[in-house]
Amino acid sequence: MNEKVIYVKNLVKKFGSFVANDNLSFEVYAGEIFGFLGANGAGKTTTIRILSGLSKPTSGEVNVAGYDAYRQSELIKKNIGYMCQKFSLYEDLTVKENIVLYGGIYGMSKSLIGERLVNLLEKLHFQKDENRMISDLPLGLRQKLAFSVALLHEPKIVFLDEPTGGVDPITRRQFWETIYETASRGITVFVTTHYMDEAEYCDRISIMNEGKIVALDTPENLKKQYDAASVEEVFIKIARP
Amino acid sequence: MALLNQGCREKRFLQLKKNNQMKKVIESSGVTKSFGSTQALDDITFSVNESEIFGFIGPDGAGKTTLFRIITTLLVPDKGNMKVLGMDSVSDYKELRKNIGYMPGRFSLYQDLSVEENLNFYATVFGTNVEENYELISDIYSHIEPFKKRLAGELSGGMKQKLALSCALIHKPRLLILDEPTTGVDAVSRSEFWDMLGKLHRYNITIVVSTPYMDEAIRCDRVALIQDGKLLSVDTPQNIRAGFSRKLFTVKSAEKYKLLKMLRKNQEVLTVYPFGDSMHVTLKNDSSEKSVSDCLSREGIKDAVIREAEAGIEDRFLELMENGIKA
Ligand SMILES: Nc1ncnc2c1ncn2[C@@H]1O[C@H](COP(=O)(O)OP(=O)(O)OP(=O)(O)O)[C@@H](O)[C@H]1O
Ligand SMILES: [Mg+2]
Numbered sequence: 001m002n003e004k005v006i007y008v009k010n011l012v013k014k015f016g017s018f019v020a021n022d023n024l025s026f027e028v029y030a031g032e033i034f035g036f037l038g039a040n041g042a043g044k045t046t047t048i049r050i051l052s053g054l055s056k057p058t059s060g061e062v063n064v065a066g067y068d069a070y071r072q073s074e075l076i077k078k079n080i081g082y083m084c085q086k087f088s089l090y091e092d093l094t095v096k097e098n099i100v101l102y103g104g105i106y107g108m109s110k111s112l113i114g115e116r117l118v119n120l121l122e123k124l125h126f127q128k129d130e131n132r133m134i135s136d137l138p139l140g141l142r143q144k145l146a147f148s149v150a151l152l153h154e155p156k157i158v159f160l161d162e163p164t165g166g167v168d169p170i171t172r173r174q175f176w177e178t179i180y181e182t183a184s185r186g187i188t189v190f191v192t193t194h195y196m197d198e199a200e201y202c203d204r205i206s207i208m209n210e211g212k213i214v215a216l217d218t219p220e221n222l223k224k225q226y227d228a229a230s231v232e233e234v235f236i237k238i239a240r241p
Numbered sequence: 242m243a244l245l246n247q248g249c250r251e252k253r254f255l256q257l258k259k260n261n262q263m264k265k266v267i268e269s270s271g272v273t274k275s276f277g278s279t280q281a282l283d284d285i286t287f288s289v290n291e292s293e294i295f296g297f298i299g300p301d302g303a304g305k306t307t308l309f310r311i312i313t314t315l316l317v318p319d320k321g322n323m324k325v326l327g328m329d330s331v332s333d334y335k336e337l338r339k340n341i342g343y344m345p346g347r348f349s350l351y352q353d354l355s356v357e358e359n360l361n362f363y364a365t366v367f368g369t370n371v372e373e374n375y376e377l378i379s380d381i382y383s384h385i386e387p388f389k390k391r392l393a394g395e396l397s398g399g400m401k402q403k404l405a406l407s408c409a410l411i412h413k414p415r416l417l418i419l420d421e422p423t424t425g426v427d428a429v430s431r432s433e434f435w436d437m438l439g440k441l442h443r444y445n446i447t448i449v450v451s452t453p454y455m456d457e458a459i460r461c462d463r464v465a466l467i468q469d470g471k472l473l474s475v476d477t478p479q480n481i482r483a484g485f486s487r488k489l490f491t492v493k494s495a496e497k498y499k500l501l502k503m504l505r506k507n508q509e510v511l512t513v514y515p516f517g518d519s520m521h522v523t524l525k526n527d528s529s530e531k532s533v534s535d536c537l538s539r540e541g542i543k544d545a546v547i548r549e550a551e552a553g554i555e556d557r558f559l560e561l562m563e564n565g566i567k568a
Contacts, residue, residue: 015395039427040384040399138302162398166346166424168300168453169555170562173515180498194399195454196428197517201497219518230517232428239429 003030005157005188006051011060013046020046022211023060030156031186033179035199037231038208039239044192045084048159051190053077065156078107081150081158088146091135095126098134099149106153113152120148140171147178151187158182160191164198176201196232205231207238214238263290266416266447267312271321274307281307283470285321289449292442296461297451300562304470305451306346309420312449313343326415339367342414344405346421352394356385356404359393360411367412377444378407380437384430398425406434417441419450423457435460455555466561473561478554485552485560487511490530491519494537494545503540509533514559521556522547 006028013021020043028034038044049055051064053076062069065079082088089098099120103113121127124144134142143163150158160179164172176198183189183203191202199205199219206216215222215238219231226234267289274282282304289295297305310316311323314334323330328337343349350359360382364371375382381403385396393404402425409417423431435457438448450461458464459478466473466481474481494500497515504513504520509528514521524533530547537545 040403040425040430041388041397045397138300140301162425165398166301166421166453168562169455169559171300172453176515177501180501184498194425194427194431197515200517201515235427236429239427 004028005030005065006034006190007061007063008047008051009061011047011050011062012058013043013050013055014058019211021050021057024213026206026213026216028157028188028190030188031183032204033183033189033191033202035202035205036190036192036208037199037205037235038192039210041210042208043211044208045161048082048084048161048190048192051076052080052082052159054082078153079155079157081153081155082161083143083146083150083159083163084161089134089142089149092133094131094133095121095137095145096130098145099152102149102152108153116152120152124148140167140175143167143171143175144178147175151182155187157188157190160189162192162194164193164195172198196230196235199231199235207235209238265289265324266291266293266326267295267449268324269308269312269321272308272311272318272323273320274304274311274316274318280470282311282318285470285472287465287472287475289447292445292447293462294438294442294448294450294460296458296464297449297467298453298455298458298464298558299451299467303467305467306420308467309343309345309418309449309451313341313418314338340415342409342412342417344409344417344419344422346424350393350401350405350408353392355390355392356396357389359404360407363408364411369412371411374411374413377413377441378410380440381430381434382407399427399430402426403430403434413444413446415446417446417448419448421451421453423452423454431457455553455558458554458558466558468562482552482554482557485557487523487552489550489552489556490522490524490533490547491516491550492522492533492537492545492547493519494542496542496544500537500542500545503537503542504533507533507536509536512560512563514556516555521550 004027009025011021011024012019024047036044050057050062050069053073057069064076067075069076099117100113121130147163164175167175179189193199202219204218206213208214222234226237228234228237265288270286272282272285285308299305307316311318311330312325314330314337317331325337326340330337354362360371385400385403393401396404402422406422423434426434441448452458461478463475464478464481465475492500492504500520501513501515504510504522509525509532511523511525534545534547
């Protein structure tokens with residue numbers, strides 16, 4: 001696990017005079033499940049948008065999958081997968097149309113898209129649903145599909161911003177099995193969640209508060225360091241000191 | 242502390258029940274609703290008592306939002322009757338709307354108004370002002386108050402939820418309907434949010450709430466489990482939890498994913514679910530934990546620790562949902 005796929009040094013992001021990311025530094029390795037935790041408004045989505053090439057840093061060094069966030073954001077977008085809770089799929093398009101559309105965005109050939117489409121539908125047991133509208137699917141299924149679509153072009157890294165928010169306990173656990181399975185194939189998973197039991201499933205986690213990373217280590221080490229029985233307790237100690 | 246709080250609520254509930262003082266705030270009988278060929282709600286009958294916290298739990302697409310839209314007069318049932326605050330949700334919708342606070346799952350905020358303007362807007366529409374009911378919302382609103390000049394569209398996901406809740410509560414409704422209010426809210430704020438709901442019974446406000454968080458179900462007076470448009474059960478969280486009848490074990494190992502896969506394959510294991518840093522496992526009838534641990538160590542997991550444990554409400558819900566799905 002030595003290959004660095006994300007490198008961030010002194011990252012600052014400001015909106016006007018408000019500092020949303022305050023001097024962040026961290027590294028993430030290939031095949032790691034990296035949990036990016038923090039209180040509401042801590043700055044997680046802001047960072048994820050920068051790491052995904054969707055927004056530019058104010059200052060600091062940011063390198064993702066070997067590309068620079070200032071000059072090569074287009075290349076970053078082609079080499080990572082991104083999924084957030086809300087706008088990941090087009091609600092008024094069908095399952096199949098979404099897959100074809102995203103394949104095009106990622107610059108994949110028609111035959112490759114066709115091939116991946118078949119695999120994907122089969123893996124999700126979705127063969128019968130390919131012509132269903134996204135808006136007709138329950139949230140849990142939608143999120144599973146969105147995850148597969150984020151992996152369509154086989155990126156090295158996938159960013160998941162609250163992928164299980166509002167998802168029921170069974171579907172949530174199935175989703176995490178896909179995360180495990182993805183990471184075991186060497187793909188880095190960078191994930192935010194407000195479910196503290198899910199934080200325990202990560203290889204390493206960072207915890208942010210008011211724009212700063214306050215803690216970063218394995219769940220086990222953080223529990224020892226903060227003398228806590230669970231990551232939830234660690235989180236409470238950090239968020240309400 | 243949460244447990245203590247829970248104990249008090251339960252006592253109060255039983256007291257009210259004994260005195261037969263419970264006024265019904267919602268009476269749903271045989272409510273049915275279809276959209277095209279999908280039956281969203283099938284013969285839903287239940288009632289909610291005054292100042293109760295009544296929870297709905299169920300998988301996505303179970304029908305919770307449709308039911309909430311009927312309670313809040315935004316949808317008309319195909320069949321059956323929905324009585325809310327003694328009024329009919331169809332014929333008395335105008336009067337009813339003045340007395341209900343509703344926080345829909347999807348944001349109801351004006352993205353291009355500021356935090357403060359959104360709150361003022363909701364207060365004005367209901368003929369009140371923010372100062373009058375500020376104490377109702379202060380616990381949660383204080384988190385976003387430092388940013389009151391910011392546009393709602395520029396808030397983080399969880400901050401939007403806090404604002405939406407404040408807006409639903411600012412006119413001191415008699416009935417508060419919350420559709421997954423804590424989705425996207427961080428773990429600490431979630432607990433503060435529930436402390437706040439717990440205080441609302443002082444004002445005789447009745448709360449109906451849906452949530453995907455099982456630790457929140459524990460904090461309701463009663464919980465209804467809904468699946469595929471049908472009510473599976475309605476009971477206190479304590480009784481629901483007690484319905485878990487099998488022996489439960491926790492299994493821990495540093496190699497979590499491997500452990501999960503091995504337990505799945507194991508012939509003696511009936512169910513296995515990840516729960517934070519361990520797995521929750523039940524065994525087939527005459528299996529022993531010893532044979533499971535022997536089997537795991539044969540498979541190369543040497544550090545597995547198996548312990549008997551007490552089931553929580555989430556274990557019971559997983560059991561109920563899994564059975565419901567199979568049925
Ligand atoms: N376009 C913007 N203009 C002004 N402020 C912004 C903008 N986008 C985000 N912010 C602010 O930056 C801070 C961090 O927001 P961000 O969305 O990154 O938080 P988050 O950690 O993802 O929170 P949550 O857990 O609630 O999703 C918040 O105070 C937010 O209001
Ligand atoms: Mg966010």
